[in-house]
Amino acid sequence: MPMDSQKEHIQVSVRSRPLLSETSSLQLISKDPPVLLLPERSQTYQFDNVFLEDADQQKVYNDAVRPLVNLVKLGYNCTVFAYGQTGTGKTYTMGSGSQFQTGIIPRALDQLLNEEYLNNCKNEIDVRISFLEIYNEKVFDLLKSDCKSPLPVSGFTVPGLSTKNVKTAPQASEWLQLGNKNRHTGETRQNSNSSRSHAVFTIYISTKTSSEEVFGKLNLVDLAGSESVKKTGSKGGTFQEGININKGLLCIGQVISALSARSSYIPYRESTITSILKESLNIDNYISLIACVSADPEDITETLQTLDFAQRTKRIRCNPEVVAKFKKDNPERLIQGRTPMSLIQGRTPMKRWKTPLKTPISRSLGMTLLPLINERDSEISHAEVSLSIDLSAKKTAITDVQQMLSPMVKKHMVRTEALILERIANLESVIQNTLRRPTRRSSRLMSAESLKEENTPKITWGKIQDTVTKMVYSEVAQLMQKPARAASSPIDDNHNTFPNKILFRDESLDSPAIENPLHDLAQKDFSFKIPLKPAPLVKTQNDISRNSVRRSSRLALKHQANQSVDLMKSDWWFDSVITSSKRKKTEEDTLTEVMKSTPIFNNDNGHKTNTGTRRKSMRLKAQKCNEKYVNTPQANRGSKNSRSIESPHTSHSKMVLKLLNHGTQKSLAEKLQSVGLKTAEQILTFRVLRGGFSKIDDLLKMPDWGPQKYERFLRLNFLKKT
Numbered sequence: 001m002p003m004d005s006q007k008e009h010i011q012v013s014v015r016s017r018p019l020l021s022e023t024s025s026l027q028l029i030s031k032d033p034p035v036l037l038l039p040e041r042s043q044t045y046q047f048d049n050v051f052l053e054d055a056d057q058q059k060v061y062n063d064a065v066r067p068l069v070n071l072v073k074l075g076y077n078c079t080v081f082a083y084g085q086t087g088t089g090k091t092y093t094m095g096s097g098s099q100f101q102t103g104i105i106p107r108a109l110d111q112l113l114n115e116e117y118l119n120n121c122k123n124e125i126d127v128r129i130s131f132l133e134i135y136n137e138k139v140f141d142l143l144k145s146d147c148k149s150p151l152p153v154s155g156f157t158v159p160g161l162s163t164k165n166v167k168t169a170p171q172a173s174e175w176l177q178l179g180n181k182n183r184h185t186g187e188t189r190q191n192s193n194s195s196r197s198h199a200v201f202t203i204y205i206s207t208k209t210s211s212e213e214v215f216g217k218l219n220l221v222d223l224a225g226s227e228s229v230k231k232t233g234s235k236g237g238t239f240q241e242g243i244n245i246n247k248g249l250l251c252i253g254q255v256i257s258a259l260s261a262r263s264s265y266i267p268y269r270e271s272t273i274t275s276i277l278k279e280s281l282n283i284d285n286y287i288s289l290i291a292c293v294s295a296d297p298e299d300i301t302e303t304l305q306t307l308d309f310a311q312r313t314k315r316i317r318c319n320p321e322v323v324a325k326f327k328k329d330n331p332e333r334l335i336q337g338r339t340p341m342s343l344i345q346g347r348t349p350m351k352r353w354k355t356p357l358k359t360p361i362s363r364s365l366g367m368t369l370l371p372l373i374n375e376r377d378s379e380i381s382h383a384e385v386s387l388s389i390d391l392s393a394k395k396t397a398i399t400d401v402q403q404m405l406s407p408m409v410k411k412h413m414v415r416t417e418a419l420i421l422e423r424i425a426n427l428e429s430v431i432q433n434t435l436r437r438p439t440r441r442s443s444r445l446m447s448a449e450s451l452k453e454e455n456t457p458k459i460t461w462g463k464i465q466d467t468v469t470k471m472v473y474s475e476v477a478q479l480m481q482k483p484a485r486a487a488s489s490p491i492d493d494n495h496n497t498f499p500n501k502i503l504f505r506d507e508s509l510d511s512p513a514i515e516n517p518l519h520d521l522a523q524k525d526f527s528f529k530i531p532l533k534p535a536p537l538v539k540t541q542n543d544i545s546r547n548s549v550r551r552s553s554r555l556a557l558k559h560q561a562n563q564s565v566d567l568m569k570s571d572w573w574f575d576s577v578i579t580s581s582k583r584k585k586t587e588e589d590t591l592t593e594v595m596k597s598t599p600i601f602n603n604d605n606g607h608k609t610n611t612g613t614r615r616k617s618m619r620l621k622a623q624k625c626n627e628k629y630v631n632t633p634q635a636n637r638g639s640k641n642s643r644s645i646e647s648p649h650t651s652h653s654k655m656v657l658k659l660l661n662h663g664t665q666k667s668l669a670e671k672l673q674s675v676g677l678k679t680a681e682q683i684l685t686f687r688v689l690r691g692g693f694s695k696i697d698d699l700l701k702m703p704d705w706g707p708q709k710y711e712r713f714l715r716l717n718f719l720k721k722t
């Protein structure tokens with residue numbers, strides 16, 4: 001099998017069983033490359049191998065499977081699966097039935113446990129096998145004495161599945177024979193010994209060389225045959241079996257279609273067989289499909305269906321990865337591939353992990369994996385593995401650990417990160433909304449400083465703390481405008497510490513309840529407190545009327561805090577782009593400046609004022625100032641500190657960068673052109689592993705991001721200056 005082509009697509013072979021009729025519906029019109037013609041439909045198909053009835057088991061094995069077995073030794077996950085109509089020779093081909101001797105499974109075991117090879121090999125080789133079947137959507141362990149009780153499936157794994165250590169090919173064949181006997185079979189019109197289940201035989205191999213340790217896995221899958229109830233004549237239990245078989249096959253077809261369409265969602269969870277095959281049927285593996293067909297003209301419909309399935313499978317592009325290769329003298333060092341999750345989940349059947357073990361990942365995390373071995377049959381099950389984490393143990397640099405994490409763990413980390421970011425965004429949004437909320441007595445009055453904060457891409461906890469503290473103090477300052485209280489208020493002692501004495505007018509902030517939502521959120525999600533200086537409040541008659549406002553504000557705030565506002569989902573960043581690009585000196589900025597320069601706002605005159613009139617006049621002043629400002633050369637030229645001169649392009653780029661650094665997977669995919677869910681996930685992974693994007697150019701550091709793709713990204717997202 002040419003290995004280069006293997007990297008590009010799944011190896012697809014078609015095997016036609018010996019003819020039962022005189023005429024054949026299939027014609028091989030070209031041998032290299034093999035092209036099949038269905039004369040009746042004038043349809044041609046091109047595959048990697050076509051085995052007609054004269055092809056023997058040896059040829060099938062050599063052409064379609066042998067190269068994969070060599071790859072397993074190098075540490076790859078490989079899967080061979082037989083698919084086709086019932087009675088077309090899948091079980092015969094795989095060797096998972098009564099005529100097992102000549103099939104693929106015993107041959108693969110022979111190749112891996114070849115005595116000569118084992119004797120001459122200087123490496124330490126460890127081989128284990130497992131054999132399961134899926135019958136009526138339930139999983140059975142074919143190697144267990146108690147094979148009639150179904151095993152529970154946990155996600156995509158079967159925790160209780162037993163594995164057997166094998167040293168020689170005959171020993172392995174004995175297990176295979178036992179498993180084959182335990183399979184559910186039945187008689188149908190089309191096959192006197194029809195397998196009524198899907199069978200998965202797995203060989204796990206670990207090779208220890210002088211310098212490294214490599215893990216590989218070979219899955220040999222004999223799928224139950226697709227059948228038409230009419231043809232098989234199945235009734236009762238067999239009918240139900242047929243329904244389940246067809247359901248499983250339909251789901252496999254959907255998985256294959258999704259993989260070939262490079263869809264971001266692969267429907268593995270739809271059936272038991274696809275859940276179990278998730279690890280095997282994905283693009284990280286080398287996959288070889290043997291599509292078994294019957295050339296009998298009577299079976300043309302089924303043959304056509306199988307050939308279409310094979311054609312679709314051929315479209316899948318694979319990018320196989322070495323499962324895991326560790327440096328032997330330093331098992332913490334993953335040389336290539338990924339740490340198999342099975343190491344952590346206890347699914348790995350390797351013998352040497354019987355005793356308390358330290359996997360590369362556990363060592364670096366200071367964890368000890370303690371597989372509790374069932375001494376009777378030496379099985380390690382998922383449930384039997386306990387993790388004891390010694391947190392005080394070695395502190396390894398996070399980046400080192402991250403390199404060793406499996407994609408599943410990384411995915412989980414990315415998801416967790418996204419969740420945290422989402423929560424931060426929620427909190428940020430609650431705070432920003434709080435700052436923005438107009439009061440009953442005033443429309444938006446915010447200081448230049450607060451507006452700056454609002455537009456600053458990164459809101460820091462220090463700033464939030466300051467802002468909230470200032471808000472509370474400004475409220476006190478407002479109260480002090482009342483002559484009755486001015487004298488007694490202790491704010492006089494402190495006011496020097498607050499440059500803008502009246503910074504905000506926000507009714508909701510009047511209430512001490514402002515502390516609660518923020519404080520609660522902080523406590524709940526981030527374990528930090530906003531230390532607010534106690535604001536001295538003196539109860540006056542005015543407070544009574546004020547209280548009713550406070551109560552409603554408090555309710556509104558509580559409601560806001562409870563709401564899960566996804567900042568990333570909203571169009572906030574786009575809005576910001578627009579506002580910041582258009583932004584001139586805002587009315588609020590100017591107004592605050594005017595306020596600062598006005599004695600009444602400096603709280604110096606001690607007279608109660610009519611806030612409405614005052615605000616109206618201030619607004620007019622502010623408008624005038626604003627007009628003046630916009631027309632000044634400075635405004636046009638701008639100063640370094642002024643955001644008003646930032647070109648729309650720069651601010652847009654900043655927003656995109658912010659999105660790259662803080663967006664959730666969904667928001668990235670939704671808001672950025674040419675970024676789908678997969679790329680968004682890649683971006684999240686990059687953030688976790690590389691600490692984020694310092695500039696948009698960093699996208700080029702992501703795998704598969706060449707200049708062309710990057711250019712396209714810039715173009716579609718308006719990041720290129722024209």
Ligand SMILES: Nc1ncnc2c1ncn2[C@@H]1O[C@H](COP(=O)(O)OP(=O)(O)OP(=O)(O)O)[C@@H](O)[C@H]1O
Nearest residue numbers: 017018086087088089090091092191194195224225
């Ligand atoms: N290439 C072949 N050479 C010789 N005999 C074959 C070949 N293919 C299939 N057969 C015979 O055809 C019969 C049916 O084959 P098999 O049980 O393997 O079919 P199947 O596809 O697994 O069917 P099912 O899905 O119902 O289990 C068996 O008796 C088998 O020996």
